[in-house]
Amino acid sequence: MATATQKRNRKSNKPTKTNPSRYIGKPAGVIQARIREAGPQHFAVISVDCAKARSVWMICDYYGKVLVEPTPVEHQRGAFDAMIGQIHGAFKEFNITDSIAAVEMTGVYHRPVQAALRKAGFDTRTVHPFASKHYRKPLHPNLKTDENDLEAIFHAAINGYGLSLLPVDPVYQSLQALSRHRVNLVKQRAKLQVQIRILIHQTMPGFADLFIQHHFFKKSIAIPVAKAFPSAAFIAKAGTFKIAESLRKQKVRFQQPTIERIVAWSKIAAEPSDLQAMLSVQWQQLIALWELLTEQIGSTEREMAGFLVRTPYVLLMSVRGINVVSAASLAGEAGPIEHYASPRAINGRAGLYPSRYQSDQVDCQGGLARVANRRLRAACMMVAKNLIKCHPYYRGLSAYWEKQKVDPRDRHVRIANRANRMVYQLVGGRQIWRGKGVDREAILSKLREFHRDHHSDLEQMIADMNEAFLWLPKSTYASEAKPLAELAAKKRCGPQPIGDLLINLLLRLGVGTADPLESQSSEALES
Incomplete structure (x- = not known):
């Protein structure tokens, strides 16, 4: 089930003074300006149809003139070097000044070719198999061959479906x-x-x-x-x-x-x-x-946990119901929050919206969108389930919809949509939870409890807490220090008490003598 959408006044896609032109297709696949600047005869598309052990590639100019016939390449370093040399030779021969490389996604088997082309300095794009299939069907309805696939990949790329991927930090990977x-x-x-x-x-x-x-x-x-x-x-x-x-x-x-x-x-x-x-x-x-x-x-x-604390997604732990696993899963699947223009972009990529069929006066909404990033959707739904279970606000929303006899699947989708708005604000704005009526949770204390339950080394615990500290707004230092100061004040036996390890972190959080509790904690640490 998909949540019902309300009609809203949205920005028009028609040309304006600030946006004088509009292109049909995916924004990440726009190449019209580059073609106009270089000239169609001097703009080339390197099409690559990938398989497990080898791939087939060819080069065409914008008009579809074949510059290099379909050529197989083994997934080996020497074969890739020879392919790159042949591409440079063809560019020099036909006076190609600009180009893109369109690689069809094939599980994980396209990545060696993709990496080799990127390393050689080519603007490497990816073509989804749905797009290439769409263009192959009219051209060759009953013939699926490597050469026919290359033609379809070329047509998909020049029509704006060769998508450029934004670079992702190794931490998110x-x-x-x-x-x-x-x-x-x-x-x-x-x-x-x-x-x-x-x-x-x-x-x-x-x-x-x-x-x-x-x-x-x-x-x-x-x-x-x-x-x-x-x-x-x-x-x-x-x-x-x-x-x-x-x-x-x-x-x-x-x-x-x-x-x-x-x-x-x-x-x-x-x-x-x-x-x-x-x-x-x-x-x-x-x-x-x-x-x-x-x-x-x-x-x-x-x-x-060690990678999560190096991203701003660690701020989500200030929300009751979101812990290390759910925050890390969402961070890994969503990637850098800077890649999204709005929360709607996250929901759109996850497919958290209803499918639609409209023709003339017929306008129907169906179930949840089928074509989506399923792993990102799973991470969003896991966050939604945790919020319904643990967070009073979202649990209340779910209970209210349950009384209205809203389908449970629809309730989870609605909560996931709202949760992504909150995620975008917290992670993008480097903020913590400030919802009315629900106290936020101390991130450092929550992280310490996670490591205690997982029997982590004290050194790893303190290292992760110090990394997480770098993302905290200064306004939260006092509230974050309070539970840690209480913990450090307790007398513990052992060769390396946790209070000794927390001294530097407490000092960075600004534990001083202004507050009686903090004063007692500091005296306990000094003794």
Whole structure:
């Protein structure tokens, strides 16, 4: 479902004094002025149709005259060097003064050719497969060949669909790679959890039902007990005392009534499968794999935090309901906020708007736009779900729409649209949350809590907090220092108390003697 849109007075695209001309096509693909300056005969388009191991390229001028016939190139350094040399030779022969290189996107396999052309200094553009297919269909309806694809890529490029990509900082690229890697790990772990529960049910029928479903793997003693006592008979024989002793050795916190409930189940449990011994080995092996994936997810999230604090998206953590993972995922998929002219640009790229069919007097709105950046949409929807769950303002909006019987999917899209407006203001304006009636959260304290939950090193924690400090507005120094000063004032034992590590950060936040609490904290630090 897509949210209904209201009619608004929008800026016209007609020519004006400030904008004397308007071009049809994508703004990032406009090349008309360059063609007019260089001359159509002296403007060339390098078309590249990519595959996994090799690509095919050709050169045409603006009129479509073929200057270099379709030529294959292997994805190797020497082959790329030869291609670049041949391109320069053709430009010199035909007196080409300006050009673009149009590379069709093919998963990740187009990137070696794209990188080679950019390194050689060519204005390298990307052509979406939808655009090239659109131009190939009328030309060659039933023939899809590399040469026909090259013709379609050429027509797409000269008509404004060879899009230039803005440069992206490696920090955002790293965030994108880490967030996508985390998503893959989480999906694999979720599949494992389903398999483990099925196998445990066959060897210990009814054991998994003793615990809340979403607490079975993380917030319960189910897995430690099952690993130590892999059958109902073992549990009944061990009793509450031995189970409690085993959990203490594993340093797992527990409550006695939970153990008593497990022992009571073991005495009335149904008979296990005839293959109990083999199936027990299988789910124990899967649990070892699940623990490995959990460790990798935690390590990936710690890396994400290290990159997040180097971007202004860390300011989103001042909003209740947005933490490191959701902010880092949005930053990785959205990229630099400077690439967007308005919040509508973010919503448009994510496809958070209804599709539309209009012809003459027929004007219909359909479901959510199908062609969009799906990963960016997923990151926006994750932020929206977290806000509905944790933030009073957005939770109230969702509850109000629920009473109006608005579809749940539509509610999430509406919240995502509004959240992107807030994201644009906070990240673009280097601000923090200032919503009425909802207190903002301390970013540094929230970041410290994240690292504490992920068992990060103190050095990494302090380094990330110092990086995050650089993005804070000066007006927030006092409120950010307050919870840290309270923490530093506490007496802690150990070779390197956290209070000693926080001294420099507190000084940068301006902790002085003006406030009684800050004065006490400073005295505690000095002592």
